[in-house]
Amino acid sequence: QVLLALSGGPASSAMLRQVEEGRGLSRETAKRLRFIPGLVYVDEGAVRGQSAAQREQSLARMETLLQATGFPYHLAHLEKALELPASILRPGPGGSGKPSPSYKDAVEGFIQQQRQEGDGDTLVPGLGTRDTPVGPPAAPRLPPATRTQELLRLFEAVETPTAREELLQMLRTHLILQTARTRGYTKVMTGESCTRVAIKLLTNLALGRGAFLAVDTGFVDNRHGDVMVVRPMRDYMAKEIAFYNHFFDVPTVIAPPLPTKRREKPSVHRLMERFLLG
Numbered sequence: 001q002v003l004l005a006l007s008g009g010p011a012s013s014a015m016l017r018q019v020e021e022g023r024g025l026s027r028e029t030a031k032r033l034r035f036i037p038g039l040v041y042v043d044e045g046a047v048r049g050q051s052a053a054q055r056e057q058s059l060a061r062m063e064t065l066l067q068a069t070g071f072p073y074h075l076a077h078l079e080k081a082l083e084l085p086a087s088i089l090r091p092g093p094g095g096s097g098k099p100s101p102s103y104k105d106a107v108e109g110f111i112q113q114q115r116q117e118g119d120g121d122t123l124v125p126g127l128g129t130r131d132t133p134v135g136p137p138a139a140p141r142l143p144p145a146t147r148t149q150e151l152l153r154l155f156e157a158v159e160t161p162t163a164r165e166e167l168l169q170m171l172r173t174h175l176i177l178q179t180a181r182t183r184g185y186t187k188v189m190t191g192e193s194c195t196r197v198a199i200k201l202l203t204n205l206a207l208g209r210g211a212f213l214a215v216d217t218g219f220v221d222n223r224h225g226d227v228m229v230v231r232p233m234r235d236y237m238a239k240e241i242a243f244y245n246h247f248f249d250v251p252t253v254i255a256p257p258l259p260t261k262r263r264e265k266p267s268v269h270r271l272m273e274r275f276l277l278g
Helices: 010-025 052-069 078-082 101-117 145-157 161-183 194-206 210-217 238-247 268-277
Strands: 002-006 037-043 073-077 187-190 228-230
Touching (some): 002 010, 002 161, 010 037, 010 238, 037 052, 037 161, 052 073, 073 078, 073 161, 078 145, 078 161, 145 161, 161 187, 161 268, 194 210, 194 238, 194 268
Parallel strands (some): 002 037, 002 187, 037 073
8 A cells, every 4th residue: 555645746746647557557568566556635725825716626626637547545635734643743663554552542533523523634525545436526625714724824923934834844744644544554655856855955954954864865764664755756857757747748736836925035945946946
């Protein structure tokens, strides 16, 4: 069971297409992949300045793309990260694949609260852990406005664009780990390209995180214990991926960047990206 974390961008969309090819959906495939893929998409429209109508439109388009693959998929809103227990980010037991009792209690409590509120992290009614979705996509449901406002207040309280980027990455990791553990996945694939890994490497050096370069930019990130994160796209540059998507008509859904009030002083992440791409 391998969970593919998709953002809708060029790299993760190319990764999904290659997994489809490797699963034997194409007659030209010589070797078939021996894992069962699942998909997860985190909706970050609230903090990226999108209106409710724009979020619903992006979600509907993304859900159509996910459903066309035939793989089980999970749609999660960034607002849900505010409700998750902090134990999700702690390393689980490596090798055994079974969560600790304290973590299990935390997850069960969260699921019960989720059922009481009637708003799950999966936008497809009745979709099981390993069921393939059938029929037309359900109408996207956005979280309650109070949750969205709480999330926006959290990001507004953060003073610098760099800290906002870090907060977004932390919440995204929070949600992906929660989805993987509760749905029974032991490995997560991310679509970070060689270009993105290089940007992350320089960014982490600038932020004083040189000690974590091996796990932040390597092929395998096993710091979470029971969930291993792998980066199969790290050998491809962004330009190569763009050509691949163009030649094979790979659909993408581009999300807008985090809004910033000072355009002349972006975050360290954007600064490193401009430096490398320029």
